[in-house]
Amino acid sequence: MLSTHEEQESVLRSSFSLSKMGVLGFSSSSSFVGFFVVLSLVINATVLCNGGKTSRFVRKLEATEDMPLDSDVFQVPPGYNAPQQVHITQGDQVGKAVIVSWVTASEPGSNTVLYWTEGSETKYKAKGKVYTYKYFNYTSGYIHHCTIMNLKYNTKYYYVVGIDHTMREFWFVTPPQVGPDVPYTFGLIGDLGQSFDSNKTLNHYELNPQKGMTVLFVGDLSYADNYPNHDNVRWDTWGRFTERSAAYQPWIWTAGNHEIDFNQSIGETKPFKPYSHRYHVPYKASGSTAPFWYSIKRASAYIIVLSSYSAYGKYTPQYKWLEAELPKVNRTETPWLIVLMHCPWYNSYNYHYMEGETMRVMYEPWFVRYNVDVVFAGHVHAYERSERISNVAYNIVNGLCTPVNDQSAPVYITIGDGGNQEGLATNMTEPQPAYSAYREASFGHAIFHIENRSHAYFSWHRNEDGYSVEADSMSFFNRYWHKIDESTH
Ligand SMILES: *[C@@H]1O[C@H](CO)[C@@H](O)[C@H](O)[C@H]1NC(C)=O
Ligand SMILES: *[C@@H]1O[C@H](CO)[C@@H](O)[C@H](O)[C@H]1NC(C)=O
Ligand SMILES: *[C@@H]1O[C@H](CO)[C@@H](O)[C@H](O)[C@H]1NC(C)=O
Numbered sequence: 001m002l003s004t005h006e007e008q009e010s011v012l013r014s015s016f017s018l019s020k021m022g023v024l025g026f027s028s029s030s031s032f033v034g035f036f037v038v039l040s041l042v043i044n045a046t047v048l049c050n051g052g053k054t055s056r057f058v059r060k061l062e063a064t065e066d067m068p069l070d071s072d073v074f075q076v077p078p079g080y081n082a083p084q085q086v087h088i089t090q091g092d093q094v095g096k097a098v099i100v101s102w103v104t105a106s107e108p109g110s111n112t113v114l115y116w117t118e119g120s121e122t123k124y125k126a127k128g129k130v131y132t133y134k135y136f137n138y139t140s141g142y143i144h145h146c147t148i149m150n151l152k153y154n155t156k157y158y159y160v161v162g163i164d165h166t167m168r169e170f171w172f173v174t175p176p177q178v179g180p181d182v183p184y185t186f187g188l189i190g191d192l193g194q195s196f197d198s199n200k201t202l203n204h205y206e207l208n209p210q211k212g213m214t215v216l217f218v219g220d221l222s223y224a225d226n227y228p229n230h231d232n233v234r235w236d237t238w239g240r241f242t243e244r245s246a247a248y249q250p251w252i253w254t255a256g257n258h259e260i261d262f263n264q265s266i267g268e269t270k271p272f273k274p275y276s277h278r279y280h281v282p283y284k285a286s287g288s289t290a291p292f293w294y295s296i297k298r299a300s301a302y303i304i305v306l307s308s309y310s311a312y313g314k315y316t317p318q319y320k321w322l323e324a325e326l327p328k329v330n331r332t333e334t335p336w337l338i339v340l341m342h343c344p345w346y347n348s349y350n351y352h353y354m355e356g357e358t359m360r361v362m363y364e365p366w367f368v369r370y371n372v373d374v375v376f377a378g379h380v381h382a383y384e385r386s387e388r389i390s391n392v393a394y395n396i397v398n399g400l401c402t403p404v405n406d407q408s409a410p411v412y413i414t415i416g417d418g419g420n421q422e423g424l425a426t427n428m429t430e431p432q433p434a435y436s437a438y439r440e441a442s443f444g445h446a447i448f449h450i451e452n453r454s455h456a457y458f459s460w461h462r463n464e465d466g467y468s469v470e471a472d473s474m475s476f477f478n479r480y481w482h483k484i485d486e487s488t489h
């Protein structure tokens, strides 16, 4: 069945983008849509079927190239040994600490961060540590990580790095004190890479009038491993590219498959080597023993980060940690329970199909028992939002193995559409499964805005639209405080 109103909207948008960009889309399998395509030479359509909505809006088919090394976004900042690739993340469990990271190229230089609150004369100093690593024939610059502690909540801080040679100044705003009714706005980006589309995604995130305050990044950062010998120069360019956002607001990191950088043929057998040297996270604060799974509280949210590419079977460190972690979440303090992982459990694209299945089998009963509000994943280079469903009844012999509506279950959102050089995932399983509420192969980002303990609002923004346009959205009712079906069908 076709929804005429949506059809027309989609047609207008796609004709505009096609003529503007001179690119071709793809044709749908529906015969009515096929007829429509021939008639109007318009390729996109919106089809409603068994499940939710499959939007045929496709930005374009061919993958975009990475931005060349001499691109403006990759420029090394001027001045001797100037700090570059500056980025920050939360530095403790509650948001009173920040990890400041940067790279110097010529010599280690100072490890010190100078910081002060807006309008204050008093300046503070914190001292960090410097690290280097080698990867095949690449030697990293001097990678600095410095944790600034005992910050005041809800306060603007300025900070300076490079105090011995070339100083560079940035700022950030600390989150409000952890509490149940604190509004907060998270951005969501996944699988970003460093193509021309990646630059558009970041640009759209920055210019979205909803103003994300912290990025929840669901894995696959630089895609340096797509280059010969995983050319780690592309880790450096990615760090310089993302500095314009990541130096001013925390990016909460999740490890993806492109962070593994395991390659026996070039003698690199320590998984996550470049990623774990460059991106530090406060994993010890949540009792974790490895930086790939950890948790933070931020405003009214409790965020659990999991690793799809670390062992998660029974008795493994990640399993033990998560088993002990979930009962610790106090929904009176942090009503919103959000989980980040790279590989989605519910994915109806023909890419990475069922890759998340083994982890789903291990952990999904816990997510239902502890009323997780939402799970964000990446990996599949497209967008998809599920209904609240679970599939936890199977016991080998009872044959109960289909997803069912479950108001205790999270909504699963795939947001792997950051725009990397591998291009979009356009091939979907047909028909759309009933659990899938909306899916579309376009690049973009999303915003998760928490209003109070009961209400939050999610919106997905495709790069093709204006900055404020919501291509898909959903009002969230908190699973602990307001456990009411919020789906719109
Ligand atoms: C690393 O090796 C590759 C392939 O042999 C070569 O092209 C590249 O220039 C080398 N890089 C460095 C930094 O030596
Ligand atoms: C990336 O986006 C920024 C912001 O719009 C722009 O100034 C810059 O020229 C872009 N760079 C490339 C290589 O597209
Ligand atoms: C390992 O590195 C070699 C040399 O660059 C490359 O040909 C190969 O594709 C890489 N393998 C993986 C799994 O990344």
Ligand SMILES: *[C@@H]1O[C@H](CO)[C@@H](O)[C@H](O)[C@H]1NC(C)=O
Pocket (backbone or CB within 6 Å): 330, 331, 332, 333
């Ligand atoms: C949960 O958090 C609330 C509010 O901070 C606090 O009053 C309560 O004691 C906490 N409950 C537990 C079991 O720690």
Ligand SMILES: *[C@@H]1O[C@H](CO)[C@@H](O)[C@H](O)[C@H]1NC(C)=O
Pocket (backbone or CB within 6 Å): 350, 427, 428
């Ligand atoms: C889509 O994926 C399916 C399953 O992998 C495959 O059989 C089919 O050929 C693919 N279609 C296209 C157009 O690539």
Ligand SMILES: *[C@@H]1O[C@H](CO)[C@@H](O)[C@H](O)[C@H]1NC(C)=O
Pocket (backbone or CB within 6 Å): 451, 452, 453, 454, 455
């Ligand atoms: C929470 O926010 C929603 C939406 O703005 C509002 O309707 C509701 O009354 C608020 N609830 C509380 C407890 O403040």
Ligand SMILES: [Fe+2]
Pocket (backbone or CB within 6 Å): 191, 220, 256, 257, 258, 342, 378, 379, 380
């Ligand atoms: Fe991935």
